[in-house]
Amino acid sequence: MNTILQPLLKVENLSMMYGDRVGCQNISFDLRPGEVLGIVGESGSGKSTLLNCMSAQLKPTKGAISYNTRHDGNRDLFTEMTEPERRFLMRTDWAFVHQNPRDGLRMGVSAGANIGERLMAVGWRHYGNIRNTSQDWLSKVEISEERLDDLPSTFSGGMQQRLQIARNLVTEPRLVFMDEPTGGLDVSVQAKLLDLLRGLVQNLGLSVVIVTHDLAVARLLSHRLMVMQNGRVIENGLTDQVLDDPQHPYTQLLVSSILQC
Numbered sequence: 574m575n576t577i578l579q580p581l582l583k584v585e586n587l588s589m590m591y592g593d594r595v596g597c598q599n600i601s602f603d604l605r606p607g608e609v610l611g612i613v614g615e616s617g618s619g620k621s622t623l624l625n626c627m628s629a630q631l632k633p634t635k636g637a638i639s640y641n642t643r644h645d646g647n648r649d650l651f652t653e654m655t656e657p658e659r660r661f662l663m664r665t666d667w668a669f670v671h672q673n674p675r676d677g678l679r680m681g682v683s684a685g686a687n688i689g690e691r692l693m694a695v696g697w698r699h700y701g702n703i704r705n706t707s708q709d710w711l712s713k714v715e716i717s718e719e720r721l722d723d724l725p726s727t728f729s730g731g732m733q734q735r736l737q738i739a740r741n742l743v744t745e746p747r748l749v750f751m752d753e754p755t756g757g758l759d760v761s762v763q764a765k766l767l768d769l770l771r772g773l774v775q776n777l778g779l780s781v782v783i784v785t786h787d788l789a790v791a792r793l794l795s796h797r798l799m800v801m802q803n804g805r806v807i808e809n810g811l812t813d814q815v816l817d818d819p820q821h822p823y824t825q826l827l828v829s830s831i832l833q834c
């Protein structure tokens with residue numbers, strides 16, 4: 574069988590409860606290689622809970638999540654992988670872009686070290702190569718190479734976010750989780766960042782799960798869209814289809830509220 578066509582990530586009947594409170598409930602879907610999946614919904618609908626479970630940062634109360642590993646095929650994240658194996662995945666095959674770049678960067682070390690550190694985590698040792706690759710990635714995310722030795726705290730919010738993206742993508746992960754990557758930025762900065770992200774995702778053929786409350790971001794980046802409400806997925810389909818012809822009343826409301834803005 575051609576492994577390329579197999580799902581990279583498989584989520585089956587996933588539920589997460591916080592005591593009596595529902596985080597997310599009965600969620601199932603596959604993520605294929607090279608696919609960008611957008612998750613939208615109002616605040617408190619369960620988007621972050623789902624993203625955190627999928628990225629193994631939160632152990633679901635029920636259900637299964639399996640990942641098609643490079644060497645051992647499909648493995649369940651929680652019943653078949655150990656904690657060190659999950660952490661290794663996070664440093665190598667996976668990446669996580671946080672809404673607040675401060676959560677994804679080390680603010681006390683230089684921009685170059687932020688990028689180089691990820692390379693060292695996957696075994697790079699040659700200082701010159703690490704520095705050159707870090708420099709290349711700075712320019713890929715449109716930051717002047719002269720800023721290589723500067724601390725991220727001397728960067729603007731948009732630059733910090735681009736640095737976080739460089740740090741995450743430098744090791745060529747197969748799967749990238751993004752939590753509101755353009756949230757908290759000015760509209761003009763957002764547009765530029767979105768353009769950059771779209772180019773990188775296409776060129777690198779990344780599989781991405783992106784949580785956003787912004788339908789314009791979802792439309793621009795994602796192939797497929799899941800709409801969440803009260804912890805459940807209420808609509809799921811190709812992005813254009815969901816946004817142009819929403820079936821669920823809540824999605825219709827969401828789409829029409831954007832059109833009225």
Ligand SMILES: Nc1ncnc2c1ncn2[C@@H]1O[C@H](COP(=O)(O)OP(=O)(O)OP(=O)(O)O)[C@@H](O)[C@H]1O
Pocket residue numbers: 591594595596597614615616617618619620621622623786
């Ligand atoms: N650590 C927690 N303890 C208890 N309840 C939680 C916790 N985290 C989330 N919840 C609850 O789970 C539900 C889903 O929250 P979640 O943060 O996943 O939503 P969200 O769609 O990501 O919201 P937002 O867009 O505001 O980040 C909410 O009812 C929330 O109150």
